[in-house]
Amino acid sequence: MAGMDHAPPPFFKRGPAPLALLTFYIAVSLAIFVVDLRFKSLELLRQSIALVVDPVQRVAQTPGSLVDYAGQYLQGMRSLQVENDELKHAKLTTAPDLQRLAQLEAENTRLRKLLDVKEREKANGQVAQIMYTARDPFSRKVIVDKGQQADIAAGLPAIDEAGVVGQVTRVFPFSAEITLITDKDQVVPVQVVRTGQRSVVFGLGNGQLELRYMPANADIQVGDLLVTSGLDDIYLPGFPVAKVINIERDSAYSFARVFCVPIAGVENFGEVMILAPRQARPERPPESAGRAAPNDGQRVKKKRMTKN
Amino acid sequence: MQPTFSSSRILLPVRPWFIFLSLIAAAVLNFLPTAHWPGMPDWVALVLCFWSVREFRRVGMGWGFVLGLLMDVADGAVLGQHCFAYVLLAYTASSLSRRILWFPLAQQALQIMPLLVGTQIIQVLMRLAVGADFPGWGYFIGPFVATLLWIPATFILLLPQYRPVEQDPNRPI
Numbered sequence: 001m002a003g004m005d006h007a008p009p010p011f012f013k014r015g016p017a018p019l020a021l022l023t024f025y026i027a028v029s030l031a032i033f034v035v036d037l038r039f040k041s042l043e044l045l046r047q048s049i050a051l052v053v054d055p056v057q058r059v060a061q062t063p064g065s066l067v068d069y070a071g072q073y074l075q076g077m078r079s080l081q082v083e084n085d086e087l088k089h090a091k092l093t094t095a096p097d098l099q100r101l102a103q104l105e106a107e108n109t110r111l112r113k114l115l116d117v118k119e120r121e122k123a124n125g126q127v128a129q130i131m132y133t134a135r136d137p138f139s140r141k142v143i144v145d146k147g148q149q150a151d152i153a154a155g156l157p158a159i160d161e162a163g164v165v166g167q168v169t170r171v172f173p174f175s176a177e178i179t180l181i182t183d184k185d186q187v188v189p190v191q192v193v194r195t196g197q198r199s200v201v202f203g204l205g206n207g208q209l210e211l212r213y214m215p216a217n218a219d220i221q222v223g224d225l226l227v228t229s230g231l232d233d234i235y236l237p238g239f240p241v242a243k244v245i246n247i248e249r250d251s252a253y254s255f256a257r258v259f260c261v262p263i264a265g266v267e268n269f270g271e272v273m274i275l276a277p278r279q280a281r282p283e284r285p286p287e288s289a290g291r292a293a294p295n296d297g298q299r300v301k302k303k304r305m306t307k308n
Numbered sequence: 309m310q311p312t313f314s315s316s317r318i319l320l321p322v323r324p325w326f327i328f329l330s331l332i333a334a335a336v337l338n339f340l341p342t343a344h345w346p347g348m349p350d351w352v353a354l355v356l357c358f359w360s361v362r363e364f365r366r367v368g369m370g371w372g373f374v375l376g377l378l379m380d381v382a383d384g385a386v387l388g389q390h391c392f393a394y395v396l397l398a399y400t401a402s403s404l405s406r407r408i409l410w411f412p413l414a415q416q417a418l419q420i421m422p423l424l425v426g427t428q429i430i431q432v433l434m435r436l437a438v439g440a441d442f443p444g445w446g447y448f449i450g451p452f453v454a455t456l457l458w459i460p461a462t463f464i465l466l467l468p469q470y471r472p473v474e475q476d477p478n479r480p481i
Contacts, residue, residue: 143384
């Protein structure tokens with residue numbers, strides 16, 4: 001580093017020495033890196049910068065979307081007609097189920113009322129268009145065109161026509177960032193449809209998911225469907241998440257390695273539906289109450305024993 | 309200033325607005341959908357490196373920091389990741405500038421290569437250290453493509469500074 005004139009002549013004022021500036025900038029960079037990662041308290045800074053960057057990014061994406069649009073336009077009437085026919089056909093095949101759905105839902109609510117079970121929550125939300133995937137190669141995220149202005153909040157789940165796509169992780173004024181379920185260590189609580197067994201599925205980062213902490217002898221087969229279990233305050237129960245494609249059972253480990261692929265078109269571009277937040281669930285009973293109960297039972301038993 | 313120190317051709321002084329414009333243009337190039345293609349260079353790193361070498365009194369770590377913040381927000385990366393890498397890039401590029409400019413263009417590119425590759429390696433290390441996924445070796449093709457682009461980039465970015473070929477003998481500069 002001897003080449004650069006690091007020490008300016010004293011009669012020219014050039015600000016602090018490069019090494020001092022370097023130390024300063026590196027300290028600041030590392031500080032915001034750690035704060036952003038561990039404490040997540042820089043969202044305001046991020047949002048204010050995004051306010052400037054976001055319009056530029058949208059403009060930069062325009063040529064690409066124009067090309068897409070032109071391609072679709074030139075595809076012509078014929079493919080549109082074919083698609084239209086297919087959609088009509090699909091609509092007809094699902095019609096018997098759909099037409100009776102309203103009646104089934106009504107019946108379900110009535111029965112639930114009879115049984116005194118809490119009513120099943122209805123899913124509603126708003127459709128958002130995926131604009132582009134985030135450039136960060138280390139994670140799997142997409143940006144959609146609705147944000148704080150459309151009452152999108154961090155934590156809301158996003159689905160497409162087949163199943164769960166991901167979860168909103170950051171919200172900007174006019175856009176939101178959805179972390180896909182295939183992102184590394186993105187977690188979805190699920191249930192195996194065939195057996196009803198509950199578990200948690202983790203993203204692997206390579207487009208697949210892994211069902212962790214399943215015992216080596218667990219009843220799970222290739223082809224099993226996993227749906228959301230609803231045991232959290234985020235995902236409603238019953239949305240398809242993934243399908244099991246490969247199981248490695250090694251007796252050396254206590255857990256089986258279960259690999260799945262997402263059912264939704266997670267890596268596709270298109271539209272997603274961002275679901276409205278779930279209704280607040282009743283508070284958990286305090287921890288100590290659960291532990292105290294068996295003791296009381298024992299005491300009762302003992303008393304009975306002494307009486308006998 | 310000359311295109312290289314060994315050249316006898318003298319350049320016009322640089323216009324500050326052109327530096328600003330080229331840095332913004334590089335950021336927009338990074339925002340294009342082409343950024344997802346394999347082997348796409350990090351345009352901001354390339355242009356920042358270029359100006360840090362040529363005009364280290366005007367462009368340096370401050371610009372690196374600001375552009376880093378912009379790229380972090382635009383990428384959805386962790387804040388500070390690009391800042392750190394770009395600040396280091398600007399510092400090393402400006403401290404090597406007096407040496408690099410003595411070489412012909414192809415050899416300049418060879419000396420720039422470790423800086424650009426280092427920028428990428430620093431970012432990978434930062435993210436791997438906090439538990440991100442390895443993005444694959446395709447991520448490291450970008451800096452090598454950027455190295456090849458050093459020669460056309462030098463030509464394009466110095467274009468406004470070249471003097472016209474026909475000169476008035478009464479006004480040599």
